[in-house]
Amino acid sequence: MTHNTIKKITSKTLIYLVLILHSIMIIAPLLLMILSSLKKSRAIFQEPFGLPKPVHWGNFEKLFVQQNYLSYFANSIIVTLFALATIIVFASLASYAIGKYSFKGNAQVYTFFILGLMIPIRLGTINIMQMFITMDLFNKLLALVIVYAAMGIPAGIMILTGFIRDIPDELSDAARIDGCSETGIFIRIIVPLLSPAIVVAAVYNLMPIWNDFWFPLVLINKDQLSTIPLATARLFGKHETDFGLLYAILTAAAIPPIALFVGLSKYFIKGLTSGAVKG
């Protein structure tokens, strides 16, 4: 072996060492959380690093049977799906106008929307809360749908406009000559071509909406209307000393987004970098 290959091997070893150490740092807390959720509280103290033996499902039983956990889950799903659908419909229409219609102030309209990426919506919470109280939407899931839809529009428009600009004009021009209506062009030509970008935009907005804690905290104070993050906080406060149950609460809240992310990671990474790396 030459001096150079030895150097190469040691540097490779070092690279793997750092990456594996960081992987352990990522996995260890999550793994311990899951293991502890399957133990009785006493076993968590006595053998914090041991495997649960026997596996104790009691914590999850308490959570799903006594705490009505599935209804929180349903709330999160309803809010997320309706908000995403609104974002996709509104943002693809607006992106189509921005990307394909040349009009005065086109660039300004785009900037107007993109501004929203830089300013956290929570700075407007006071007025948002006032409006929902006046509209009688305080303590209603619809309030969350509206606020998340508004919050997701800037990113939706950023991602979709980028894709729409790349669609060649010839297709819609040909359809226009054939007498296809403007609405028809949008629905039959643009939307199908846009569908991969629609997935990216939806996935990009999925996590901030599913994971949001701020707006449920401020806008929802009925327990049965809690979304998962709010329900987690409420249950956490209510069962401060039942450690097995606490770990089960966290595990139940953590598994779905992790599974979703691993399944959709391709789209996440695309969405996350689409704006930045393009320029």
Add this chain to the structure above:
Amino acid sequence: MIRTRKRRYYLLLYLAPAAILYAVFMLIPILQSLRYSLFTGRGLVPDEFVGFDNYVKLFTQFPFRDRFINVLKNNFYYFALVMVFQNAFGFVLAILITRKIKGSKQFKTLFFIPTALSAVIVGFIFKLVLNPVWGIFNIALKSLGLEVLIRSWLGDPTIALPVLAIVTAWHNIGIPVIFFTAGIDSISVDLVEASRIDGVSVWGEIRHIIIPILAPIIGIVTILTFVGNFSEFEIVYSMQSVYGNPEYSTDIFGALFYRTTFGSQVNSVNDVGLGATIASVMFIIIFLGVTLIQRFSKRRT
């Protein structure tokens, strides 16, 4: 004529839903906070005009001034720590991942997993793990024979904020890793090969090729971190309560804004006008910060 009128009709039809929803429920409420900062009053709608009195109160009167200066200091400190623990370390990880190794994709996915979780959930996980009495972290230190390192991680005011910054970094490190690896992957192979033939070292490659090309992405990651850190709330709420325990050592703008505007369980007195003032100060800091970082990262390219 009909054609242009028709075009204008469709243009409006397409733009209006997104524009109205976004303006009414996002842009205007943020601007309303600036307006409410000039008003005071009981209840949720401050209706008595007081000019800049709220700002005077926040900047000069006890105890508001002390809380304000404290969150200002803490928030910048927190941002600086996250820049190191999350973004500088994320940069190192991105460089390692892109060094022609096996499993680079798997590492990237793995490092992003915590980012898929809600910040409150991450905060609660570490609240349990770092508990001084039965937290797994101190037990692990003990079983490794590292008892000297055992601390009250959440109860010691000198280390509570760095601990919070590390938890934030654990949570969000996937973001810089993904951004930086995408940037490094976009660098042309020829450029890197040529520099290697010219005998440029790894350090030289990082300094003279990777960092200059990544400057705009470094700018974006810094902006995202700045905006996120100066509106952060969840991690403090879940690990240290809305008071930024212990002794306000983890109090940052998001927590102060929440307490002032909506009250808390212990102290239900709320002051919406002053809350709007804090939101306005946050807005100004974020605006100035973003502008400065943008200018700086543009100048470097």
